[in-house]
Amino acid sequence: EQNVKNIFVNGTTGEGLSLSIQERKQLAEEWMCQGKDKLDHVIIHVGALSLLESQELARHAAAIGASGIAVIAPSFFKPTKKDELLGFLQKVASEAPTVPFYYYHIPALTGVKIRVEELLDGIREQIPTFQGVKFSDTDLLDLAQCINKNERERFVFLYGVDEQLLSALAIGANGAVGSTYNYLGRKTNLMLQAFAKSDLALAQKYQFLTGEFLSFVIKLGFGVAQTKAVMTLVSGIPMGPPRLPLVSASEEFIAKAKAKLESIVWPDGD
Numbered sequence: 398e399q400n401v402k403n404i405f406v407n408g409t410t411g412e413g414l415s416l417s418i419q420e421r422k423q424l425a426e427e428w429m430c431q432g433k434d435k436l437d438h439v440i441i442h443v444g445a446l447s448l449l450e451s452q453e454l455a456r457h458a459a460a461i462g463a464s465g466i467a468v469i470a471p472s473f474f475k476p477t478k479k480d481e482l483l484g485f486l487q488k489v490a491s492e493a494p495t496v497p498f499y500y501y502h503i504p505a506l507t508g509v510k511i512r513v514e515e516l517l518d519g520i521r522e523q524i525p526t527f528q529g530v531k532f533s534d535t536d537l538l539d540l541a542q543c544i545n546k547n548e549r550e551r552f553v554f555l556y557g558v559d560e561q562l563l564s565a566l567a568i569g570a571n572g573a574v575g576s577t578y579n580y581l582g583r584k585t586n587l588m589l590q591a592f593a594k595s596d597l598a599l600a601q602k603y604q605f606l607t608g609e610f611l612s613f614v615i616k617l618g619f620g621v622a623q624t625k626a627v628m629t630l631v632s633g634i635p636m637g638p639p640r641l642p643l644v645s646a647s648e649e650f651i652a653k654a655k656a657k658l659e660s661i662v663w664p665d666g667d
């Protein structure tokens with residue numbers, strides 16, 4: 398009902414890093430099965446702290462026909478230099494040699510702050526399947542430099558800080574992956590359409606309103622557990638509790654988030 402046509406499985410919102418390898422495979426298989434004839438792309442996040450596990454997940458994603466795989470930087474022992482990160486990514490990507498590969502950049506969570514602009518320099522020589530980046534960082538200068546330098550190679554940049562998607566689109570991002578599209582997918586599609594038609598004033602209205610909701614809930618304390626509660630609220634589909642160390646959103650949070658969401662008057666009158 399959100400009219401979202403692409404799915405990113407086992408990422409941050411799906412608590413992919415908190416699941417067992419078996420659970421991750423099962424979820425990936427289920428999405429491939431349910432998404433058949435309904436979804437355009439199913440990208441499966443296969444990053445893990447263990448290179449061996451990540452490789453196993455990459456082989457599995459390839460075997461079930463995923464449209465793409467993505468890998469987050471390992472975040473306990475962290476790569477500190479470009480070549481260390483690239484080495485890890487290359488060893489995963491090469492296990493799925495026909496599957497488009499994405500680097501999942503989310504430095505606020507991984508603590509790996511290697512600039513993507515630097516990482517992308519010459520990346521196709523190491524990773525021939527390299528397709529693009531899921532860019533979940535607020536550093537729009539880094540994103541802009543990536544796009545400016547890589548236009549020729551036609552990489553895809555999927556932006557992941559939902560409250561500033563419009564700014565990323567203006568700088569050249571090709572699409573978006575984020576938690577809010579689970580419940581604000583339709584509104585965001587309207588923003589994307591307005592932007593595509595160069596109706597900046599309308600696109601801004603949508604971005605301001607999603608921003609209003611997010612700044613409200615962020616002040617209350619907003620993370621993956623709260624996102625799941627809002628998803629349940631909007632869709633009616635029970636998302637279940639998050640897995641420790643995350644704990645369920647409070648009833649107070651849910652009531653306040655619901656009231657805020659209902660108070661928003663969208664430009665499409667919905």
Ligand SMILES: CC(=O)N[C@@H]([C@@H](O)[C@H](O)[C@H](O)CO)[C@@H](O)CC(=O)C(=O)O
Nearest residue numbers: 408409410533557558559560574575576
């Ligand atoms: C840290 C975090 O959870 N970031 C979210 C955003 O969608 C974020 O929830 C949103 O911009 C609200 O701040 C996404 O980048 C994560 C995401 O797409 C994923 O589930 O992999």
